[in-house]
Structure formats: C-alpha cells, structure tokens
Amino acid sequence: MRVLGVDPGLTRCGVGVVEGVAGRPLTLRGVGVVRTPADADLGSRLVAIEQGIEQWLDEHRPEFVAVERVFSQHNVRTVMGTAQASAVAMLCAARRGIPVALHTPSEVKAAVTGSGRADKAQIGAMVTRLLRLDAPPKPADAADALALAICHIWRAPAQNRLQQAVAAHRTAYASKGRTA
Template identity: 65%
Template sequence: MRVMGVDPGLTRCGLSMVQGGRGRTVTALDVDVVRTPPELDLANRLLLVADAAERWMDTHRPEAVAVERVFAQHNVRTAMATAQAGGVIALAAARRGIPVAFHTPSEVKAAVTGNGAADKAQVTAMVTRILGLQVAPKPADAADALALAICHCWRAPLLDRMAKAEQAAAEAQRKYKARLAEQRKAVRP
C-alpha cells in the first residue's frame, strides 16, 4: 500500500510517501517539508500547502493519505492553523478519490515506538530505524510525516478488518430483529 503521510502545519507541513509491503515492511519513497512565509495572508498560505500536496498526490499516486488529527493544543491559533492545513489536504485527496485517515499523535507514537507518550527524538530514532535510513529525517515535521505514513500502513489492515466485522455484526443484528418481528406477527391472533 502506498501511503502519503502528512504532518499538517502552516509554517511547516511535512509530506512523506511510503510503500508498505508484506508484514511490517515499509520503504520510504520521498519526504519533504513545505514552508510558507508567515507574512502571507492565511488563504494564500493554505493555497501553497494545498498546491504542494496536490503535486505530491498527482506525482506519487498514493492509495491513502494519513493526516495527523488535531485534537488539543495549548495554543488555539496553532491548533486552528494545523487543522486548516490538514483540511485542505484532506479536500485535495477527496477530490482525487483517495481515502483519508486521521491518526492522533498518541496513536502514531504508539505504532512507531510502542509508547503513546514518546518524545520527538524517540519518534525520529524509530522512523530512522524502521525505514533503514542512513540519516535521520530533519526537521521533525519530516520525521512526523513518515511516522504517520508508517502508522497507517500498519494500522489500516486492522482498521479495515474491524470495520468489516462491525458491518457484519450490524447486518446480523438487522436480520435477527427482522426474524423476531416476523415471529411476533405469526404469534398474534
């Protein structure tokens, strides 16, 4: 599975592309960080991020896009900018029919390091080791984008199986309720 990992942000937006193989084999294909000038207005900064993400999608043709889910930050402005950047990337993927998955930072850290509270240095070290890189990806946004893609490669099969099991359970429950309703009708005079 070819996955585009995105560590969204306005100042720095990490983009990565990995290829997942059998088991937990993952290969890095590309990684970069898109930077936007802080003096630009918000709309134009988002446009720069979206344009870069669209070029990546058109060039690399990912089968899925994994974006960091923003759920809480101390700085509301930073959280809003991060969410907006992630939103324009999700929109670009949706326009291309590419499924988008959102993963929380703790999910990514747990998948890559085994510890949902790992620090950036631990994440970077494990990404470097998992991908067999000679040099650690820098800045941290690049390593985080790779970690998101790795996380999705490893979690997607499990999430898919869980979704199918939930669908099957819902269908079985629907059939059971229909059968009960039919039995109740048959018993009534």
C-alpha cells in the first residue's frame, strides 16, 4: 500500500510517501515540503499548492491520501489557511478517484508513538526509527506528513479496502454523470 501523507499549511505543506503494510517494515518513497510565499495573494498560493500536490501524485501514484483533520478550535489565527490548503489536497486526490482519509493529530501521535500527546521531537524520532532513516526529516511538517502516512497504513486493512471500493464506485458514477 502506497500512501501520500499531507500536513496541510499555506506557508509549508508537508508531504511524504510511505509504502508498506501493517506488521511489516515500512519504506520511505519520498518526503518534502510544498512552500508558498507569504506575501503572495491567497488565490496564487492555492494554485501553487495544487501544482505541488499534483507533482507528488504524478510522481508517486499513491493509492491513498491521508490528510490531517483540521479543527477550528485550535490556533484560530492560522486555521483558515490550513483548512484551505487541506481542501486543495483533498480536491487533487478526489479528482483522481484516490480515497482521502482524515486523521486527527492525536490519532497520528498515538499511532506512531503510543501517546496522543507526544511532542514534535518524539514524532520525529519514531518516524526516523520506523523508516530506518539516519536523521529525523526536517522541517517538522515533513515528519508529520510521514507520520500521517504511517498512521494510515496501520489502520485496519479491511477499512481501507472498503473506502477504496466506495471511491472507485463514486468515480465511475461521476464519469457517467459528466457524459450524460
């Protein structure tokens, strides 16, 4: 199973591709950050994020995209940008019929460290260990994206297969709708 994890953000959008199945060693396929200039207008920033995500989808052909679920309660100042960046990532995936899964930050932390309240350093350390890297991926957004992908791979495989079937059905239905 190949999963693209996306830690959404307007200034830095973490992206990471992990391949593997639950219970077996995982493989890092790629990690990086899509950046947009803070002084650009919002529309241009969203277009730049779309182009960045599209490149990652083209290059890595993931079977799932896992995006961090954004809550409006936290960090009110930046939450709108985060919601907008996550919308672009979900749109890019759904347009290709790739199933999108949302995981909360505490689900991701609990999956990779055993604690839903783990800090950035702990997540970085576990991502480094699980993917057998020499050092934690930098910046933290990149490590978080990999943690999201790992979290997704470790979810119940049956649940993923169901979601994939639903997405395939929806894509077929949507294509029919367009030509009708």
